[in-house]
Amino acid sequence: MSQIVKSSTSSPQTSSPGLQTEQNMKKIIKWSIAIAVPLLIVLIPTTESFTPQIKWFFALTFWAVYSMATEIISSNFAAAILPVLYVLFNVAQPAQAFSPWTSTVIWTSFGGIIIASILMTSGLARRIAYFAILKTGGSFTGILIGIMIAGVVINPFVPSVMGKMAMIVPIAIAICDTLDLKPKTRGATAVMMAAFLSIATPRLGYLTGDGGIPMLMGIVANITQQPVTWTQYAFHNLFFSLFFSAVSIALVIIFLKPEKRIEGKEVIRKKYEELGEITSSEKKVVVLLIAAIIALITDSIHKIDAAWIFMFVGLICFLPGVELMNEERLGKLNYKILLFVAGCMSIGTVATACGAGKWMANILFPFLAGSPLYTTVATWFFGVAVNFCLTPMAAIASFTAPITEVCIEAGINPLPVIYAYLQGLDQYILPYEFAGLLFVYSYGYMSMKNMIKVIGPRLILSGVFIALVAYPYWKFIGLY
Numbered sequence: 001m002s003q004i005v006k007s008s009t010s011s012p013q014t015s016s017p018g019l020q021t022e023q024n025m026k027k028i029i030k031w032s033i034a035i036a037v038p039l040l041i042v043l044i045p046t047t048e049s050f051t052p053q054i055k056w057f058f059a060l061t062f063w064a065v066y067s068m069a070t071e072i073i074s075s076n077f078a079a080a081i082l083p084v085l086y087v088l089f090n091v092a093q094p095a096q097a098f099s100p101w102t103s104t105v106i107w108t109s110f111g112g113i114i115i116a117s118i119l120m121t122s123g124l125a126r127r128i129a130y131f132a133i134l135k136t137g138g139s140f141t142g143i144l145i146g147i148m149i150a151g152v153v154i155n156p157f158v159p160s161v162m163g164k165m166a167m168i169v170p171i172a173i174a175i176c177d178t179l180d181l182k183p184k185t186r187g188a189t190a191v192m193m194a195a196f197l198s199i200a201t202p203r204l205g206y207l208t209g210d211g212g213i214p215m216l217m218g219i220v221a222n223i224t225q226q227p228v229t230w231t232q233y234a235f236h237n238l239f240f241s242l243f244f245s246a247v248s249i250a251l252v253i254i255f256l257k258p259e260k261r262i263e264g265k266e267v268i269r270k271k272y273e274e275l276g277e278i279t280s281s282e283k284k285v286v287v288l289l290i291a292a293i294i295a296l297i298t299d300s301i302h303k304i305d306a307a308w309i310f311m312f313v314g315l316i317c318f319l320p321g322v323e324l325m326n327e328e329r330l331g332k333l334n335y336k337i338l339l340f341v342a343g344c345m346s347i348g349t350v351a352t353a354c355g356a357g358k359w360m361a362n363i364l365f366p367f368l369a370g371s372p373l374y375t376t377v378a379t380w381f382f383g384v385a386v387n388f389c390l391t392p393m394a395a396i397a398s399f400t401a402p403i404t405e406v407c408i409e410a411g412i413n414p415l416p417v418i419y420a421y422l423q424g425l426d427q428y429i430l431p432y433e434f435a436g437l438l439f440v441y442s443y444g445y446m447s448m449k450n451m452i453k454v455i456g457p458r459l460i461l462s463g464v465f466i467a468l469v470a471y472p473y474w475k476f477i478g479l480y
Contacts, residue, residue, distance in 0.1 A: 030070045038063045049362065053354040056089045061347055065430055069448050076336040079343025086350050096353040100345035104162075104307035109341050109439055111310025112166030113333050115292070116173065118317055118324045122281040125174035130272035133175065133265075140187070140262050141253050143175060144194040148249045151198025152242065156206040161436045163296045163306035164199045167289075169440055171195070176445055178271070179262045187258030189450035196440040197248045204422055205241025207233040212396045213422070219400040220418055223408070228415070236479065237419055240470045247465070248458055255453040284322055288313050337442040344432035351389040368403070372412050372480050373471055376420045379403060380466045383424020384459065387433050392425040416474040420466050427459040 038059035046052050060082065067078040083097035091097075100106060119125035132150075136142035147168070154164060172195035181187035203209030207217065207230045221227040228236070278286075295302070295309045317325035350356075368378050382403075386395045403421055407414035428434050429452065431441040440446065474480060 030072045034063055034066050049359055053091050054356045054359055056091050057354050057356045060085045076340045080339040082343045083346040092350040092353045097346050097350055099349050100342040104305050106342055107307035107311055108162040111314050114314035116170040118285050119170040122285045124282040124285045125170045127275055128171055129174035129178045130268055133268050140258055144249055144252055147194040148198045152202045155202045155209045161210050165436050165439050168195045183445045184447040185259055186256045186450050188445045189447050190252050190256035192440055192446045193252050193454050196437055200436055201245040201248050202241055205238035216396045216400050220404050223404045251454045251458055340442045341438055344438050347432050356389050368406050369410050375412055376417050376471055377467050379417050380420040380424040380463055383421045384427045387425050395425055413479050416479045427462050428455055
């Protein structure tokens, strides 16, 4: 069964004394770095702008992120203890450090694991996975491309990123289970990365692809008095977004080849036939999913957040006659996901509260003004840098207006520069930088090492493509 429902256990393995010594030495080195670097940060003299709170924020955050990346302690515990450390070292108040628990992201995650569970336990996710594998030719490359195409199609219709992630992740997990791709292997990481990128990358091509995009464009319109329509936004961004989506999935295919050959198409076809007719449980899940998708698509009308939609679906699962969820199944859910998500999200909220995000922005802002090409690329870099301290939504809210003003003062159309900023915010190194990546990573199927093999080159290519593809395109269509 998937890690959504329960964590897998592994038996201890014996190793030679030499190998054990080498492992102990590596552990000592990792712990030495985890302690030494934060201490060096703490020793940096404070100034009027670089306050003790900001200093301790960077020290504690490095320790937690490094601990997660190297897995010297449980990632879930490192994330859970981080807001506690922020409070203990006077970086933030408890209400600020633990504010992610009052955000909708946590409840989207909770509802998401319930939906993922009923998809898995009913057998519907496996049926969809078999069907998808057969329709994409049965090859691993075809599966990854199929996942990307699915994300491109659903992106403009569901504004909630977390809603879309919660819909596609169970299918990706079912594909991993079907192909016997063990958690944290290259193959499993590839499938989960394809699921993440299929939502994250194409979404920037649609005005309705992300809840933060309308807010961003609204801020720009309030300053320029020139609103951008859905069609205009797509004309400005969809080409580059789809182009970069193709590049992103190509990186997954190139760098994350599975460790073993996947089962042939005929084997999958036989498994699909063995499922037989669709069961009553599967039919119930289909009805619930259709209702949830309709509710997500129409959220601009009813104004109900995706989090509450998913939680309400979870409630329905307990009702008599539905009975897709019960006390026993609920107890098997992996609640550690919620600790991980909330702890990592506290990095962004505390960065804002203690002033670390503003301090970083003040350092970088003077380097933005210049020629149109320079300002566009520099703003992309600014977006990448700010994303380390702030969530994309917070970065949009904090810096869209100042960037727009910088462009107007320099005589540059702010639209392409703002688009470049948005692309910069879409580049990540570590899961905490974006709730969508954090959500996918938290299921335990992705290896940090394998993940970075894709998102590292993707980050570099994004900057190159902004300069060599997006800038010429925006100039060709008259935005400069």
